[in-house]
Amino acid sequence: MTKAPSSCHENDVPLTGLSIALLPEIIAHLQDLAEKLKKGPVFAQEIISLRGLPMTREDIEDLDKHLGHGEVNAKVEVAGNSDVWETSYSGVWRVRHFGTDDRILVDDIVIAVIPEILMAHKDDISASVLRMNDTILNLQQDGIASNQTKSLD
């Protein structure tokens, strides 16, 4: 996990209380998700953006301490790195997108079965079908070419 950037004075700042204040909001979304899922599989996600809140580094560390670390860790390597991990509360995820130099660009709490960033998009899947088809055709052509060479030998 990449360390959050350090600052000059924030170490001296007491916790603002925002980490505790967010927990009821998280549980409200989690409860909603649990209710929706009782009716069948559904894709729904609620996101709380921590960068939009005046939280100190200590606040965010405190929040992560309360949420804990769960069973899933994922790394998304596209347009910079992203860390995605499930907290100790199933369905509550942390998604953190980095720029280069490990600067945090997006720092979210995602309440979902799985965060959308981990799901493959239908257009990319369609493109994969074409790409894999090309690969198979190329392999078959290579195979034919190599058989022809052997028969010539």
Added chain:
Amino acid sequence: MAKLFKNMFATSESTALTLGEELAQKGVSRRQILKFSSYVAALMALPASYSTAIAESLSKARRQSVIWLSFQECTGCTESITRSFSPSLEDLIFDFISLDYSEALMNVSGSAAEAARKQAMEENKGKYIVVVEGSIPLDKDGIYSVSGGHTNLDVLKEVAKDAMAIISMGTCASFGGIPAAHPNPTGAVGVHEIIKDKPIINVPGCPPIPEVMTGTIAFLLSLGKIPELDHLGRPKAFYGDNIHDRCYRRPFYERGEFANSFDDEGARKGYCLFNLGCKGPVTYNACATIKWNGGVSFPIQSGHGCLGCSEPGFWDKGSFYSPLSTPTSGLGKAAMGAAAVGTAGAVVASLVQRKRRENILKAAAVPKPTETKLGADDE
């Protein structure tokens, strides 16, 4: 969402590739666009859940023609938007626009550059975005700033005529800025004092935060309309709160704990910089939340008061080191309730964020993304 884009790109060349198609050819996956969209949503204080809708819209859009005009300025705004950016997520914005003219960045110069500007204006009549950096001198018919034999005033009027919208980038283009500071020898003014018949978005700051600049452009691209603006024409998503209200040192102000010089105990303890001239209480900008250099710090966090650079006439408001006013005697009483300030402040901040989102969404008329059944066809 589709309707918004129909309006914005109704007459776009139907043969041109959509951004989704164009980026797919370059090997940019939808996951990458989604990541960028969540970045934009976070910047604009939109509910991050809307990132899916923004990603879909961006994929269906076409490259937006942008003409960037440099007038009376120091090029600090261009420096801010280009130099601070790393070739990763934030860089994607440059894949979404076609920067058809920029004196600072384009390779060609002279008549070839002017020809590129005229061609972009002709091909994208009524659809291009104009970004203006710098103020425009009016005295002596604008003779104080001339490029290619044309005054800034003439160029602005000519380019603005067929523009879809204008973004005044930086305090100079927004309000006149430093060129307009007393005694304003060139009669410098901001864009809105000259152009009256086009939508103008002011993005002040000296310079503006890079994310605020790209966020505003991305909002225009992805939602196809002007973001909600405050009374000074600034996007409320970024300029909706004042620095003081969002400052992490606010609890010290409430408790009456101040730094009185830059090297006293209060300064070392990170106390409020009000007495050292901080203009945070009267300055509206996103420095306290988005911060600078990718969220590393902002002036107050580095121990210096806010200069108020995103406000009109900031250079002429007296010393940067004179306090706005003497703190009121009520501060002692405020200290009595200090224990409650932390949590109460946090709840208020969360509510402010939610309220702001609601307002922005109302203005943008963004439809709430519908939930989709897993496995169902979402077409």
